[in-house]
Amino acid sequence: MRKHPLAQMLAIGAVASVVGVAIALSIDWFPTRAAAKVNEIDTLYRVLLSVSVPIFVLVMTVAIYSVVKFRARPGDMSDGAPIHGSTRLEVIWVTIPFLLVTGLAIYGWVVLNDVEAKQQGETVVKVRGQQFTWHFQYPGPNGKTVDSDVLYLARDQPYKFEITTNDVIHSFWVPEFRLKQDAVPGQTTHVRITPDRVGTYAVVCAELCGLGHATMRNTVRVVEPNQFKAWLEQQARGAAATAGGGAAPGRGAAAGKQVFTSNGCGACHTLADAGTSGTTGPKLDDIAAAAAKFGKQRGLTAAEYVKQSIEDPTAFVVPGYPPVMPSFKGRVQGAELDALVEYLLSVSGGKGGSG
Numbered sequence: 001m002r003k004h005p006l007a008q009m010l011a012i013g014a015v016a017s018v019v020g021v022a023i024a025l026s027i028d029w030f031p032t033r034a035a036a037k038v039n040e041i042d043t044l045y046r047v048l049l050s051v052s053v054p055i056f057v058l059v060m061t062v063a064i065y066s067v068v069k070f071r072a073r074p075g076d077m078s079d080g081a082p083i084h085g086s087t088r089l090e091v092i093w094v095t096i097p098f099l100l101v102t103g104l105a106i107y108g109w110v111v112l113n114d115v116e117a118k119q120q121g122e123t124v125v126k127v128r129g130q131q132f133t134w135h136f137q138y139p140g141p142n143g144k145t146v147d148s149d150v151l152y153l154a155r156d157q158p159y160k161f162e163i164t165t166n167d168v169i170h171s172f173w174v175p176e177f178r179l180k181q182d183a184v185p186g187q188t189t190h191v192r193i194t195p196d197r198v199g200t201y202a203v204v205c206a207e208l209c210g211l212g213h214a215t216m217r218n219t220v221r222v223v224e225p226n227q228f229k230a231w232l233e234q235q236a237r238g239a240a241a242t243a244g245g246g247a248a249p250g251r252g253a254a255a256g257k258q259v260f261t262s263n264g265c266g267a268c269h270t271l272a273d274a275g276t277s278g279t280t281g282p283k284l285d286d287i288a289a290a291a292a293k294f295g296k297q298r299g300l301t302a303a304e305y306v307k308q309s310i311e312d313p314t315a316f317v318v319p320g321y322p323p324v325m326p327s328f329k330g331r332v333q334g335a336e337l338d339a340l341v342e343y344l345l346s347v348s349g350g351k352g353g354s355g
């Protein structure tokens with residue numbers, strides 16, 4: 001009358017697997033789909049779920065069934081029956097996982113190969129990570145380049161992102177596009193994405209890169225191609241208006257603003273004049289007063305204090321803020337540094353200038 005325990009376990013496991021897979025597939029796991037090939041990636045994920053849930057369920061069924069059914073009765077102090085090797089079982093439990101893992105690896109490779117395939121007419125966007133923001137550079141009209149800290153993208157345009165970093169390892173990730181790629185010091189990595197849905201998303205850093213890691217997010221805007229073109233041309237004109245690239249001595253506060261923007265200071269600092277709203281570090285709208293106060297305490301002029309805060313941020317940390325600012329020594333220097341200091345002091349009500 002009684003069924004063999006193995007048959008019972010298999011029967012329970014099969015029913016539990018069906019229920020488990022049904023639950024796993026009914027859950028909506030994914031964020032908005034906003035790029036081509038996203039469905040392929042999501043399907044891959046569902047296939048992995050459908051294969052791994054039954055394995056988990058079967059293993060747990062055998063474990064729980066055995067604990068309940070074959071536990072020692074009270075007072076039974078005897079050892080269990082001696083266990084001998086079983087060649088047949090061993091062959092089975094090596095072969096099945098080998099076939100499963102190999103099959104899934106081939107499937108994953110096929111999908112990845114397709115997702116990473118070179119696209120016709122792709123635009124190269126340079127992506128640069130930095131503690132704790134991202135910078136994007138586009139090929140603009142007339143061979144110029146356009147810099148932005150917002151990732152503007154045209155719908156249905158294939159992009160190749162070339163990813164580098166100024167400092168440590170970061171990871172470029174837009175969940176709605178699914179793909180993720182590390183930014184590694186000394187290397188250029190790349191990822192190909194064709195956004196196909198208009199909307200606003202976020203580039204998220206997916207690699208622990210320091211205390212400000214969680215704040216390392218930049219906006220992504222996918223817009224219609226004509227809007228993108230208009231934006232790019234407007235940016236190119238804006239860049240031409242402040243032409244010359246880096247800051248030159250004597251150009252003062254205007255050049256300082258550009259230094260502020262191109263170094264991503266606004267990712268962490270609020271400064272109304274630059275239109276930024278970061279909250280990781282102190283608000284800079286009143287840095288002139290703060291620099292005067294803290295500088296005096298430390299025997300520095302306001303300009304010396306601001307300069308030290310940029311080059312050696314941990315020398316003094318404003319109370320109430322985490323000591324997360326990286327040093328910009330060697331990255332912002334000379335005339336650029338002077339211009340930045342002058343800019344910060346002048347827009348926040350100070351006299352500015354370090355003489």
Ligand code: CUA
Pocket residue numbers: 129130131132169170171205206207208209210213214216
């Ligand atoms: Cu950059 Cu985390």
